[in-house]
Ligand SMILES: NC(=O)C1=CN([C@@H]2O[C@H](COP(=O)(O)OP(=O)(O)OC[C@H]3O[C@@H](n4cnc5c(N)ncnc54)[C@H](O)[C@@H]3O)[C@@H](O)[C@H]2O)C=CC1
């Protein structure tokens with residue numbers, strides 16, 4: 001199968017972790033006799049230093065023409081520390097999502113046996129955690145009208161949603177719940193926000209088409225608490241752009257590091273695969289960033305292509321690295337291994353094995369076709 005993959009490393013640790021994913025893809029090509037075409041393109045601060053734009057036209061064109069996009073991360077301290085900057089690297093990512101219509105960001109949070117000791121939370125709390133967040137990705141407050149008064153003392157960001165935007169991701173989330181444990185939690189702030197009340201009304205209607213899925217609504221503040229107290233109560237979480245962004249990073253505490261968690265950003269024409277985490281600029285060039293979030297994002301891309309065996313072979317290799325503690329310093333205590341070394345180890349342990357993974361025990365939380 002000849003597939004074209006756009007590689008957008010971006011800033012900070014983005015290119016370093018993405019390089020480990022490419023090693024894994026090359027091992028997949030060799031082991032399973034595939035041919036992938038890789039094309040690199042700039043995005044974020046690195047793109048701004050060239051063309052001045054965080055999302056150059058050529059990068060967008062390449063993404064449109066590719067079968068999938070693997071994204072590293074964007075963001076740089078010079079912008080983080082300068083609230084006055086008018087053009088920002090993050091706009092590169094937001095524009096990419098908007099331009100490609102990537103409305104659903106699927107974020108699995110699953111506890112593996114090999115990571116139990118890694119969580120700062122009690123084992124009895126995190127054991128069995130297997131939830132997936134369906135975060136709306138192209139609407140809400142990140143994309144609403146922004147204003148700042150002439151004297152700079154008042155600012156606003158509008159949170160706007162249409163029924164159509166809510167319903168397309170709601171259907172996707174209900175379908176996923178149907179294939180999983182048949183439970184869906186809508187997370188909103190409907191006691192305060194009009195936009196959240198539209199989410200509730202729309203989801204209440206849609207739920208009628210999925211009678212075998214039990215659903216509930218929960219306010220975001222309570223959901224944040226419940227996720228730390230009893231994460232196993234959640235199966236599919238459906239929520240808006242900002243709540244999903246924050247709640248998913250919080251979910252990474254259950255697993256013990258945001259450096260482990262992947263996501264798929266899906267639209268009708270394109271798909272992009274990206275870690276939860278950002279560009280972690282403090283770690284740039286230090287060879288300490290955990291590459292697993294990027295490698296698991298690659299697994300989600302292979303699942304999206306329908307290459308289940310290939311995807312499973314990477315998951316198995318990651319488990320091998322976790323069980324042998326060949327990991328970066330953010331997890332499992334006292335590791336001294338670097339990003340590169342872990343990437344080499346994982347890619348070198350990719351094999352075409354007859355033995356099938358127990359999808360429920362070992363995969364990253366999705367299994368067959370959950371994301372489509
Ligand atoms: N998708 C993206 O490209 C995102 C970009 N950003 C941008 O990234 C920059 C830094 O933002 P932060 O809030 O500091 O978030 P961040 O996710 O980059 O880092 C927060 C903390 O998470 C940990 N961490 C993150 N990635 C890790 C990895 N691979 N391995 C081990 N530990 C890891 C580190 O302890 C780090 O201090 C900002 O410019 C921000 O705008 C933030 C979030 C997402």
Ligand SMILES: CC(C)CC(=O)C(=O)O
Pocket residue numbers: 090093094142245276
């Ligand atoms: C630019 C931000 C919205 C990126 C982010 O934090 C995310 O998508 O998780």
Ligand SMILES: [Mg+2]
Pocket residue numbers: 245246249276
């Ligand atoms: Mg985020």
